Amino acid sequence: MKNSQLYKGSLTTIIMKLLEENGRMYGYEITQKVKALTNGELNITEGALYPALHKLEGEGFLDVEVEKAGNRLRKYYKLTENGQKETVNRLAELEEFIKNMQSLVNSKINPEVQF
Amino acid sequence: MKDDEIKKISDEEVEKLYDFTKKHFVYYYDLQVELVDHLANAIEEKWGEQPQLSFDDVLKAEFKKFGIFGFTGIVEKRQLALQKKYNKILWGYFKEFFKLPKIMLTLALILFLVKAMQYIHPITGGVLALAILLFSIVRFFVLNRQYNKKVKKTGRRWMLEETIFRCGGISFIVFIPYNFIQSLFKDEYTVTAQWIMATAIVLFALYEYIILYVIISKAEKLLNDTYPEYAVLKHN
Secondary structure, eight states, X not given: OTTHHHHHTTHHHHHHHHHHHHSSEEHHHHHHHHHXXXXXXXXXXXXXXXXXXXXXXXXXXXXXXXXXXXXXXXXEEEEOHHHHHHHHHHHHHHHHHHHHHHHHHHOOXXXXXXO | OOGGGSOOOOXXXXXXXXXXXXXXXXOBHHHHHHHHHHHHHHHHHHHHHOTTSOHHHHHHHHHHTTOTTTTHHHHHHHHHHHHHHHHHHHHHHHHHTTSTTHHHHHHXXXXXXXXXXXXXXTTHHHHHHHHHHHHHHHHHHHHHHHHHHHHHHHOOBOHHHHHHHTTTSSHHHHTSOHHHHHHTSOXXXXXXXXXXXXXXXXXXXXXXXIIIIIHHHTHHHHHHHHOXXXXXXXXX
C-alpha cells in the first residue's frame, strides 16, 4: 500500500464504506475497486486486506456468503446491521480526522499575530 | 478484449491452486477457498492483458504480492480472530450459569460441595477437582481422535472446527495453578477457605463442561453459521 503508515489506520473504514455502497463484495473485487477509485494510487495489499476482513467478521460487523463462481467457490462479504451502524460512526470519525489534519497542515503562521 | 474472450482458469488449474495454498502452509479449507479465488481472479485479469503468459509464471508473480511471508500472516491473524470468537462463545455460555434459572444450579453445587467437605472429609474437594481434571483430559483426547478421523475422511480442515475440538487450546490444563492443587489436599480448612475452594472447583467443572460438551454439541450449528461453504459442500 502506498504510504502505508498513513493509510493503515483507515483500511477497515475504507472496506466498510465500499461495502456500504456496493452491497456485497469479494476480496479481489475490493482491491480492484480501491485501485480504480484512486486511479491506481492506492493499492491494498492482499496481506493486509484479508486479516482486516476476518477481523471485521470476527467482530460481528460483516457476514459472509459463499457462492459458486464458475469452477470455484467465491466468498462474499456484506455489512451486518451492527456493521452498518459502525460504518456511520467510523466515517464520521474519519471525516473529523481529515478536517483536523487539514487545519493542522494548512495552518499558516500569520505574521500579524507574531511579534 | 471482450470478457468472454479472456482466457479462464481451468478445473485442473483450480486444483493446482488448492495444492499451491497447501504447499504454502494453508491447511484450512476455509482459507484455501478464499485464496484460490483471489489468485484465480488475479491470474485471469493478467491474462486479459497478456494472454501469452503461462499459468505458472503469473501465479509466481501474483504470489509475490503477498510479501515475503506469503500466506503465513493471513493464517495467523485468522487464527487470532477465530480464537477471539471462540472465547466469546465460551464466555456467553459461562455467563448463563450466573443468571436465572441456571444460577440456582451453580449455587446448589457450591453448597453441596461445601457440605461434603464438612461432613464427609475435607479432602473431598481435592479428589473431585482431580477427578474432573483426569476425566477432562481423557475426553479431550477422545475428541481429538474423533476430529482427526473426520479430517482424514473428508480431507478438509476447518479452522473454527479445529479450535472447537482442541477446546480453544490446552488452557484447560493450565487453568488451575499447581500450588492451588497442592492446597486442595489439606486435612483442615477454615470455613472461608472451604467456600472459596468449593466455588473455584464448581467454576472449573462448569468451564470443562462447557468446552468439552456444550460447545462441542453446538459445533455443527456454529460451523454452519461461520462457513456458508460448510453447508454448500455437505449437500454436494
